[in-house]
Amino acid sequence: EAGVTQSPTHLIKTRGQQATLRCSPISGHTSVYWYQQALGLGLQFLLWYDEGEERNRGNFPPRFSGRQFPNYSSELNVNALELEDSALYLCASRLGRGPEMSNEQFFGPGTRLTVL
């Protein structure tokens, strides 16, 4: 069974540009999470999508946005890039959102975003 996939592996942008990162969850998983792993700041929750809707977002400015498609894949968009947006962006998928569903999240390999 294929795991969570993310593309691209690396992305280099300049300040002020927009970045689009993509994630495909494990087949059958409806929940997709995005996390930012910036140097020295640990792993921070960004966004959670389930069944096409945004369910929760972390403490990030509105220029971080995303969406989930009918096939449950997801896209993270970062507008007006700033130098401090340079980080590893990790996507994770989970079977579903209800408390009765497994809590386990499966992570992809990440997209390394570098803002110059």
Place this chain on the structure above:
Amino acid sequence: GNSVTQMEGPVTLSEEAFLTINCTYTATGYPSLFWYVQYPGEGLQLLLKATKADDKGSNKGFEATYRKETTSFHLEKGSVQVSDSAVYFCALMPFGGSARQLTFGSGTQLTVLP
């Protein structure tokens, strides 16, 4: 709010040494607790988990016990190997509610020397 406090690193051990990485948490109710491992250049892999008090999660020789009374979930391994060198993250997910995302500790870098 929810938080996870993890033992500061980096930790350097010799092969076959005993490992403990401390983790304590703050959360309401009964969260699920996890240990994730991140090898160089890779994403996160679930190492083990526990969903209720006194549960013991175990995998690949690693163990952690969910201690409600001390709000702790310390990671242990009796004999580490060079291949265990990685960053280890303790995390929690609250039970119920809308905030069903992981809250992570700061990570502990483990280096095992031959």
